[in-house]
Amino acid sequence: MAHLNYKSLTSCLLRSQLVGCAFNTRGLQNIGLAYALEPGLQKIYSHDPQGLQRARRSHLKFYNTHPFWNPLLVGIFLSLESKISRDLFPSASLPGVKSTLVYTLSAIGDSFFSGSLLVTWALLTMVMVMAGFFWPAILLGIIFFVGLQLFKMYIFYQGYMQGIVFVQRLRRWNLINWGTRLKIVNALLVLCFWLVIWPFQWHTLYFIGVCIVGLIMAWTFRRIQWSREIFLAVVFLLSLLLPWEQMGNNFVF
Structure with missing residues (x-):
C-alpha cells in the first residue's frame, strides 16, 4: 500500500491541522476535509480523473468531528480511497463507514479531550500560576502542545497504514472511562485552586x-x-x- 509518498503524506498531515479554517453552516468542516485529502487523492487517482472527481464529491458532503481526530480520519480515508482505487473496497460503502467513524470519534473527542483533558490542563495551569509557579505553568503548556502534535502524527500514520483496523485498537484505549476519571481529578483541582487563592x-x-x-x-x-x-x-x-x-x-x- 505504497501509493502515497512521504511528500504527499506530509502535506495531508499538515493540512489536517487546518480543517476547521473553512468551517461553514452547510457542511461544517467538509471543505477543510477535502482540502486536507486533496494531495493524497491526486496521487491515488493520478491516472483516473473520474475516480478523482468521485472521491472529491464524496468528501465534500457533511463532515464534522472533534478537531483532534482530524489527522486520524484523514489517514483512514486515504487508506480507504487507496483500496477503492484498487477495487479492494466498495466505494458505495464509504459514506456509511465515514458517517459511523465521524460521529463515534466526535462523541469520544468531546468527552475525553474537550470535557476532561483540556480542563485538566487549564486547571493545573491556574493552580500553578496562582501558587507562583509561572514558568512551570508555561512548561506544562509546551509539554501538552508538543504531546498533542506527536499524538496527531501517530494516529495519522496508524490510520493510513492500518485503516479501519486501527479503530478496533482505539477502543481498547477506553478513553470514555479515562475521561470520567479525569473529571474526578478536575474536581479535586478546583478544590486545590480555591485553597491556593483562599x-x-x-x-x-x-x-x-x-x-x-x-x-x-x-x-x-x-x-x-x-x-x-x-x-x-x-x-x-x-x-x-x-x-x-x-x-x-x-x-x-
Whole structure:
C-alpha cells in the first residue's frame, strides 16, 4: 500500500491541522476535509480523473468531528480511497463507514479531550500560576502542545497504514472511562485552586467538606442513575450551611 509518498503524506498531515479554517453552516468542516485529502487523492487517482472527481464529491458532503481526530480520519480515508482505487473496497460503502467513524470519534473527542483533558490542563495551569509557579505553568503548556502534535502524527500514520483496523485498537484505549476519571481529578483541582487563592482558615473546612460530599454524591448519583436536578438541589441545600458572609470577608485574590 505504497501509493502515497512521504511528500504527499506530509502535506495531508499538515493540512489536517487546518480543517476547521473553512468551517461553514452547510457542511461544517467538509471543505477543510477535502482540502486536507486533496494531495493524497491526486496521487491515488493520478491516472483516473473520474475516480478523482468521485472521491472529491464524496468528501465534500457533511463532515464534522472533534478537531483532534482530524489527522486520524484523514489517514483512514486515504487508506480507504487507496483500496477503492484498487477495487479492494466498495466505494458505495464509504459514506456509511465515514458517517459511523465521524460521529463515534466526535462523541469520544468531546468527552475525553474537550470535557476532561483540556480542563485538566487549564486547571493545573491556574493552580500553578496562582501558587507562583509561572514558568512551570508555561512548561506544562509546551509539554501538552508538543504531546498533542506527536499524538496527531501517530494516529495519522496508524490510520493510513492500518485503516479501519486501527479503530478496533482505539477502543481498547477506553478513553470514555479515562475521561470520567479525569473529571474526578478536575474536581479535586478546583478544590486545590480555591485553597491556593483562599488563605486557610478553620471555616475553610466547611467548604472542603461540601466538596468532598459533592464528589461522593456525584459518584453515587451516577451509579444509581438519578436525575442531575436532584443532585444540584441537594448540593445547593448543603451550600446554605456554609458561612458565606464570614468567608467573604477573608477572601484574598
